[in-house]
Amino acid sequence: MTYMDKSIEEIHEALIKGKVTSKELIKESLEKTKEIEKKCNAFVTILDDAKPVEVTDELLSGIPYGIKDNYSTEGILSTGSSNTLKDYIPFFTATAIENLTKKGAIPVNKTALDEFGMGGTGTTCHTGTITNPWDHTRMCAGSSAGSAAAVAAGVYPYATGSDTGDSIRKPAAYCGIVGYKPTYGMISRYGLFPFASSLDHLGALTRSVKDAAIVVDGMKGIDKNDMTSWDSSNIHLYDSIDGNIKGKKLCYIKEICDINNYPNADNELKEHLANFMDTIEKCKKLGFEVKEESIDQTLLNALPSVYVVISCAEATSNMSNLTGFIFGPRAEGESWDQSLKNYRTKGFSPLIKRRFVIGSYVLQAENKDRYFHNAQRVRRLLVDEWNKLYKKYDAIILPVGSGPAKKLEGSKDILDQNTAILEEHLQIGNFGGFPSITIPNGFIDNLPVGINITGKCYDDINVLNIAYAIESSMNYKGQVVKEVK
Amino acid sequence: MDYKVMIGLEMHCEISETKTKVFSGAKNDFSEYPNDSVKPIDMAFPGTLPTVNKEAVRMSLMASMILGCSQPEYLYFERKNYYYPDLPKGFQITQETKPAPIGSYGEFIYEHEGKKKKARINNLHLEEDAASSDHYPSGSRINYNRAGVPLLELVTEPDFRSADEAVAFLEAIRNIYRYAGISEADSKKGQVRCDVNVSIMDASLDETNPENWGTKVEIKNVNSFSAVRDAINYEIERQLNLLNSGKKEEIEQETRRWDEESGTTIHMRSKVDAIDYKYFVEPNIPKFKIKKEWLEEIRKSIPRLPYERKETYINEYGITDYDATIIIKDKKISDFYEECIKLKADPKMASNWITTNLLGNLNKLELEFDDLTLTPKMLKDLIDLVESKEISSKQAKEVFLDILTTGKTPQEIVKEKDMKQMSDEEEIVKIANEVLDENPDAIDQYKKGRTNVVDWLTGQIMKKTKGQANPTIARSTMATEIEKR
Numbered sequence: 001m002t003y004m005d006k007s008i009e010e011i012h013e014a015l016i017k018g019k020v021t022s023k024e025l026i027k028e029s030l031e032k033t034k035e036i037e038k039k040c041n042a043f044v045t046i047l048d049d050a051k052p053v054e055v056t057d058e059l060l061s062g063i064p065y066g067i068k069d070n071y072s073t074e075g076i077l078s079t080g081s082s083n084t085l086k087d088y089i090p091f092f093t094a095t096a097i098e099n100l101t102k103k104g105a106i107p108v109n110k111t112a113l114d115e116f117g118m119g120g121t122g123t124t125c126h127t128g129t130i131t132n133p134w135d136h137t138r139m140c141a142g143s144s145a146g147s148a149a150a151v152a153a154g155v156y157p158y159a160t161g162s163d164t165g166d167s168i169r170k171p172a173a174y175c176g177i178v179g180y181k182p183t184y185g186m187i188s189r190y191g192l193f194p195f196a197s198s199l200d201h202l203g204a205l206t207r208s209v210k211d212a213a214i215v216v217d218g219m220k221g222i223d224k225n226d227m228t229s230w231d232s233s234n235i236h237l238y239d240s241i242d243g244n245i246k247g248k249k250l251c252y253i254k255e256i257c258d259i260n261n262y263p264n265a266d267n268e269l270k271e272h273l274a275n276f277m278d279t280i281e282k283c284k285k286l287g288f289e290v291k292e293e294s295i296d297q298t299l300l301n302a303l304p305s306v307y308v309v310i311s312c313a314e315a316t317s318n319m320s321n322l323t324g325f326i327f328g329p330r331a332e333g334e335s336w337d338q339s340l341k342n343y344r345t346k347g348f349s350p351l352i353k354r355r356f357v358i359g360s361y362v363l364q365a366e367n368k369d370r371y372f373h374n375a376q377r378v379r380r381l382l383v384d385e386w387n388k389l390y391k392k393y394d395a396i397i398l399p400v401g402s403g404p405a406k407k408l409e410g411s412k413d414i415l416d417q418n419t420a421i422l423e424e425h426l427q428i429g430n431f432g433g434f435p436s437i438t439i440p441n442g443f444i445d446n447l448p449v450g451i452n453i454t455g456k457c458y459d460d461i462n463v464l465n466i467a468y469a470i471e472s473s474m475n476y477k478g479q480v481v482k483e484v485k
Numbered sequence: 486m487d488y489k490v491m492i493g494l495e496m497h498c499e500i501s502e503t504k505t506k507v508f509s510g511a512k513n514d515f516s517e518y519p520n521d522s523v524k525p526i527d528m529a530f531p532g533t534l535p536t537v538n539k540e541a542v543r544m545s546l547m548a549s550m551i552l553g554c555s556q557p558e559y560l561y562f563e564r565k566n567y568y569y570p571d572l573p574k575g576f577q578i579t580q581e582t583k584p585a586p587i588g589s590y591g592e593f594i595y596e597h598e599g600k601k602k603k604a605r606i607n608n609l610h611l612e613e614d615a616a617s618s619d620h621y622p623s624g625s626r627i628n629y630n631r632a633g634v635p636l637l638e639l640v641t642e643p644d645f646r647s648a649d650e651a652v653a654f655l656e657a658i659r660n661i662y663r664y665a666g667i668s669e670a671d672s673k674k675g676q677v678r679c680d681v682n683v684s685i686m687d688a689s690l691d692e693t694n695p696e697n698w699g700t701k702v703e704i705k706n707v708n709s710f711s712a713v714r715d716a717i718n719y720e721i722e723r724q725l726n727l728l729n730s731g732k733k734e735e736i737e738q739e740t741r742r743w744d745e746e747s748g749t750t751i752h753m754r755s756k757v758d759a760i761d762y763k764y765f766v767e768p769n770i771p772k773f774k775i776k777k778e779w780l781e782e783i784r785k786s787i788p789r790l791p792y793e794r795k796e797t798y799i800n801e802y803g804i805t806d807y808d809a810t811i812i813i814k815d816k817k818i819s820d821f822y823e824e825c826i827k828l829k830a831d832p833k834m835a836s837n838w839i840t841t842n843l844l845g846n847l848n849k850l851e852l853e854f855d856d857l858t859l860t861p862k863m864l865k866d867l868i869d870l871v872e873s874k875e876i877s878s879k880q881a882k883e884v885f886l887d888i889l890t891t892g893k894t895p896q897e898i899v900k901e902k903d904m905k906q907m908s909d910e911e912e913i914v915k916i917a918n919e920v921l922d923e924n925p926d927a928i929d930q931y932k933k934g935r936t937n938v939v940d941w942l943t944g945q946i947m948k949k950t951k952g953q954a955n956p957t958i959a960r961s962t963m964a965t966e967i968e969k970r
Contacts, residue, residue, distance in 0.1 A: 072532040085531065092525055094532060189769075191532040198768035226534050228771055314768060317566050320575020321529035336570050363566070363763035372765065 004029050005154035005480045008059055008211045015055045015062050022052035022062030022106065029064035029108045032155045040131045040153065042146035044069040045077045045110040053104045059214050059238070061104025066150050066159035069110040070117055071097055072191040076107075080116045080193045081125035084322045084347035087329055094191025095226070096160065096202050096219040103218045108156065111146030115349050117162055117195040118315060119143055120170060121408075124349045129408060132174060133481040134447055138405040141174040143167040144205060148175040151205045154480040158206040158215045164195045165307055166400075166426035168203045169438040169452055173400035176440045176448025176479055178471075179205050180212035180464075182237075183457045184433025185230045187216065188223030196314035199307075199430040207478045209439060209468040213237035216460075240461040245469045248462075249289045249393045250453075252280060255297050256398055256421055264418055268403030272449055275442045276399040279451055282473050283397070288466075290397070295385055302378050304420050307427045308355075309362045309375035316359030322347070383432040390456035395466050397453050398425060400438050404447035426452060435460040437467045440476035448476070487688035488728070490721055491698050492651050493643035494713075495680040496658060499614060500544055500635035501668045507613050507635035508535035508578055508770075515674050519628040527616075527632040529573035534769050537562075541635040544667045545587040545611040546775070547783050548637055551661055551790065552606050554588030556780060560773040561585075562611075566763040571616040571627055579612035579638075581764050586610035587637075595657035597650050604654050605642040612636050617675070631675075637667070643682060643698060648717035652710050655679065659710075663816045664790050672709045679707045683720040685728060685736075700736045704750050707743045716743040720750055794819055802832035811840045817854045818844070824861035834868045842885050850889060858892030859885075867895040874955055880904050905953060910962065913946065913954055917966045920945045928970050939963050 003011050003020055014020045030048060037043050043066075055062040067073060070080040072090040079085045097107070112125040122130035122145025130145040132138040133153040140148050144161035148171035151159050161168035163181040172179025181203035189200055204215035217238050222231040259265060259273045283290050324330040324343035331346065333339030348356070362371035389396055402419040429436035429452075436454040443449065453470070455463035471477050506513050511524040526533035542560065549556050561584040564576040580586035588609030594601055616632040618625050639658065645651040659670040659677065670677050684699035691697055702724070707716050720741075727735050738756040789797075791813040798809040813819050818839060825835040843864075847854065867888070871881045876899060887898045899905060920942055921928060927938050939960065946959040 072530075078531075080531070088531075090530065090532075092530070092532075189532075190534050193531040196768075225536060226769075227536050228769065313765065317564055317576055317763070317765070320566060320568065321531065321573060323568070323573075323575070325570065326528050326573060327530065337568070340568060360763065363765060365761050365763075368763075368765075 002028060002154070004032055004064070004156050005478075006157065007208055007478055008063060008157050008206075008214050011063050011157060012059045012061075022055060025062065026050050026052055026064050026106060026108060029156050032153070033109050033150070036133065036150055036153045036155055039136065040133050040140075040146075040149045041128050042112055042130050042149040042153075042155075043109045044079055044081060044112050044125075044127055044146070047076065047108050047110075050106055050108045053106060056104055058103045058218075060100065060218050062106065063104075064106050064108040064156045065100070065215075066109050066111045066147055066156055067097060067107050068113055068144055068147050068160050068162055070113055070162055070193040071110075071160060072193070073097060073107070073110070076110065078110070078193075079126065081113045081127065082115045082347065082349075082352075083126045084324070084328050084343065085193075086126060088327050090191075092191065095188035095221075095223045097191065099221055100160075100215075100218050105218065109150070111144070111150055111159055113146060113162075114143035114167075115352055116193055116315075116319065117143040117164055117167055117200075118352050118355055120166070122146070122149075122171070123408065124351050126349075131408065132405045134176065135405065137407060137409065138447070139174070139408050141166075141170040141401070141405065144171050144179070147205045148172055148177060148179070151175070151207060152177050152481050157211055158204055160215075160219070161203050161205050162192055162195075163201045163203055163430065164199045164311060165424070165430055168201075168205060169426050169429070169436060170400060172205055172438040173440070173448070173450030173452075174405035176443075176450070176476065176481070177205055177207050178209055178212050178437065178439050178467075179203065180209075180216060180437040181429065181435070182216050182220065182460050183435045185226070185228045186220045186232050186235075186435075186460065188221065188226040188229045190223050190225035190229075194314075194318040196311040197318060198314060199311055199427075201430065201433075207480065209437065209464055209471050209477075210238060210241055212437065213241055213464050235461065237460060237464055241464055241468050243465065243469050243472060245287060245466060247289075248287075248395075248466060249291070250283060250395055250397045250466070251291045251293045251389060251393045252276075252397050253300075253425075254292050254294045255300050256425055257292075262418060262422075266403075268444055269419065269422075271444045272399060272401075272403040275444065275449060276451060279441045279470070279474075280397070283470060286469055286473055288469075291393075293389060299378070299381060299385065300421050300425075303382060303427060304424045306375045306378045306382070306431070307424065308358060309371050310379060312355045312359035313363050313372050314359070316356045316363070319352075319356070379431045382428055386428055386432055386434065386454075387456065390459075394459075394462050395453045395455040397451060400426065400450040400452050404444045404449050426454075429454045433457055435463045437463055439467050439471050440479065441470075441474060442476070448479075488725065489686050489688040489692070490646055491643040491682075491684045491686055491701075492645035492648070492717060493682040493701075494639075494641045494645070494651055494655065495682075496639045496641075496655060497678045497680075498637050498639070498659070498662055498668050498670050499676040500541055500637055501671075501674075501676055502544065502666055503538055503540045503635060505538055506633035507538050507541045507611065509633040510536070511633065513634055516630050519626070519630065521630060523629045523632070527573070527629050529575070535562075535578055535767070537770055537773070538635065541611060542587070543783055544665075545609070545635075545637055546780065547665055547787055548662065548667055549588030549591070549609050550780075550784055551665060551787060552588060552591040552593050552609060552639070552658075554591030554606055554609055555585075556588065556775060557585035558775060559584070560587070560775055562767040562770050563764045564767050567760055569615070570625070571618050571632070573616065573629070573632060577613060577615065578767055578770075580610035582608055584766070593654075593658070595654050597653040602650065602654075604644045607640045607642055609637060609639050612638060637662075643684070648714040648721070651681070651717060652714050655710055655713060660791050660814070660816065665788055675708065677708075677710075679713050680705050681707055681713060681717055681720070683717060683724065685721070685724050700738050702736065702738070702750075703740045705740055705742050705753065712743055712745060715748060716750060719748065723750065791816075791819070794823075798822075798832075798836070802826065802836070804833055804836040808836045808840045811844070812836065815854065821861055825864055828861055828865040830861070830865035830868050831872070834872075835864060838864055838868065838885070842882065846886065846889055852889065857889075859888050863888055863894055870895055870899065875899070876904055877952075877956065880952070903951075903953075910958060913958055913962045914966060916946055916949055916954070917942075917959070917962045920949065920963075921966060921970060928967060931967055939967060942967065
């Protein structure tokens with residue numbers, strides 16, 4: 001009998017009824033961790049000394065989980081999967097983790113990610129590439145690759161993630177699980193290693209919508225250490241999921257979903273979009289009113305550049321604290337600036353350095369208005385477009401990516417221009433701080449694919465309810481990996 | 486050609502009166518122990534976030550009002566990005582002119598050589614201080630106590646025509662900060678630091694056109710007002726020498742630094758090497774609406790400022806402009822004076838005691854005002870003792886000195902020294918007759934017309950009473966009694 005492949009509700013019931021103990025759960029989770037570490041290279045740190053806690057009425061009490069390694073954890077190595085922090089042991093814990101600890105949650109490992117969350121492949125971790133548990137020749141996407149792989153493989157029912165562009169929601173789709181980032185500021189960012197502060201969200205990777213609600217209920221809350229956090233004490237996500245979607249309206253966007261936009265579409269893309277349209281039909285049968293909407297193609301085309309400009313600009317500033325003087329392995333150098341240069345040159349992967357160069361370039365006095373300020377203007381325009389849709393619809397439903405997980409071989413973190421919008425549209429959820437959730441909606445070539453549901457700010461309950469209803473109409477809830485190869 | 490000197494100032498003053506730092510919960514105190522007032526954010530540990538200290542904002546808004554600036558509708562902060570060992574985050578949180586800082590475009594009237602002068606304020610902004618570093622032959626040490634201390638930066642238009650004018654303005658501002666309870670503004674604690682801009686223009690040209698102002702040279706890190714005076718005077722002379730020797734082109738737009746030791750300014754960098762600080766709005770601090778009611782509340786709470794106090798002193802208390810100017814020069818003295826008046830001391834007497842005896846003796850005894858053992862109550866009692874003729878004014882001066890050196894009350898000193906002035910006329914009549922009985926020769930001389938012998942006889946009364954007899958009464962008594970003989 002295994003438990004780590006069950007839902008939080010089921011595990012909790014087993015604990016309450018005494019069918020299993022917290023100690024046994026930890027043992028099972030750690031064993032599975034070691035197995036998946038060999039197969040997927042998903043972890044930076046395994047917490048062999050994890051201790052059981054008293055099981056209470058709290059759903060999360062006594063249950064193991066994983067923490068993405070860009071969360072600061074007191075006394076536990078926290079690297080951000082970067083060589084620049086390979087020995088860094090913080091002396092304070094992220095607020096979201098403190099909140100989970102109060103609920104009795106037990107971390108058993110720290111999961112690997114694209115360096116500081118700045119990648120979408122799971123291949124830029126200082127501990128090496130993370131492979132997709134469904135097919136080890138494929139990527140998990142990123143940056144929450146380790147968390148996604150571990151949850152999909154049944155290491156535990158959930159892991160924390162962070163999402164600046166789609167870093168929770170895309171790996172969730174590639175791994176056939178649920179990825180949810182709530183409204184910006186619902187979960188405090190204090191203790192999350194920043195990538196781009198105005199886009200950074202915390203969230204959860206789980207195997208069901210209800211579990212996602214339970215975990216975010218546990219992580220959220222206003223925090224005096226994060227001025228962008230807000231009081232959500234009157235919002236109870238898990239308790240509010242009732243599956244009632246009467247009169248709910250959804251829309252999808254023609255310029256993103258219509259196969260005719262992609263003249264060179266391969267079979268995977270064709271199947272993916274056809275499968276998406278099947279899901280739309282299911283939604284209609286469930287009682288949703290679903291309509292197709294159109295958005296200015298020029299505006300949509302600007303999306304990837306807007307993301308690159310804003311995220312790189314903020315990142316280059318946010319990571320200026322990484323000098324090796326106060327923390328991190330200090331580099332040799334004849335002077336302080338030589339030492340700093342050596343530390344940063346050796347410590348960061350080429351991808352990150354490329355982003356720093358872009359970030360610096362767009363902020364330079366002579367470029368700032370053209371790139372940075374214009375990017376902010378277009379960000380506002382895109383958010384306004386989405387908000388206009390939210391006046392008519394409860395949520396926007398869209399396919400995630402252009403198909404199932406991509407092959408690792410030959411993968412580059414460079415976009416295919418043709419399908420750029422399909423790959424990047426989840427970033428609008430970060431531009432607007434919208435609540436956004438990915439759930440699995442089928443398989444292509446025996447590999448999972450997903451859809452995303454995004455709603456307006458502070459409307460998390462609505463988004464979760466819609467996702468729950470759709471999830472309940474399909475057979476992918478709670479699925480764990482059935483290995484392909 | 487006639488020249489006109491154009492001087493503009495940037496005055497940085499730490500806000501010393503808040504409990505905590507400006508974006509950090511660490512204590513804002515002047516600790517003698519290095520790294521004693523430090524929170525994780527002051528050393529930029531990954532995942533830390535800034536939180537705005539409302540009290541620092543309140544004080545800054547008050548300063549903005551006093552300086553006649555306009556206050557912004559929304560409060561924003563910006564990042565100024567650069568690498569330096571004393572700047573752990575790699576950026577300083579500050580304000581620029583767009584969006585509007587805490588204060589924009591004000592006018593401030595100050596006095597110089599008895600004349601009222603107007604200086605235009607370009608802007609006032611709130612920012613955080615950097616850490617401080619100490620340099621040793623073996624290396625440098627950084628002390629993070631100062632990192633994050635609130636700092637007000639005031640930028641003027643080039644409205645000063647001499648070093649003395651500039652210093653008079655700085656002294657007036659420093660006084661304002663002290664009176665308003667914003668800062669101790671103590672140069673010795675490094676709380677006040679200035680940058681100075683100096684250029685020389687052709688006096689025949691139109692001053693309202695900045696193009697006519699001449700080539701501006703900036704002098705950085707001038708850390709005392711006397712250094713400001715010296716640096717400006719040095720720079721004026723340097724530039725004039727170049728102009729007069731036909732080397733106008735050698736005056737380049739540059740940043741220089743004041744070297745205290747050599748008393749010269751030294752080239753740091755040219756305009757072409759100016760640092761691009763890549764400013765952008767701090768994303769971790771949401772824009773904050775400054776409510777009108779709050780501004781009104783702050784405006785009402787502005788304490789009485791030196792020029793208001795001066796008017797009261799002259800018009801209501803009837804003291805001279807000269808004395809009033811001396812008293813308001815130091816808030817502590819002014820507070821002391823007002824305390825005396827509250828205790829119903831005679832305003833003119835109190836002013837005389839303070840401006841002559843108190844300030845004179847503080848210098849002579851090398852005492853700091855804070856070490857003063859004299860209290861307003863003691864001064865009031867001392868004045869009363871003289872008024873009621875219990876001691877003579879000569880005795881009072883002795884008592885005053887004793888208070889300063891021993892801290893005893895005037896009553897205690899008068900009693901210990903058996904100093905009470907004898908005003909009992911019967912007693913004096915008795916002593917006068919004793920003196921006359923002992924000096925029959927003097928009576929003879931008096932009767933022969935040498936009336937000035939009365940003075941000598943009065944002196945004998947004083948001798949007998951050890952100076953305690955009221956001299957006026959003693960003289961008139963003697964004059965009456967000798968007539969009776």
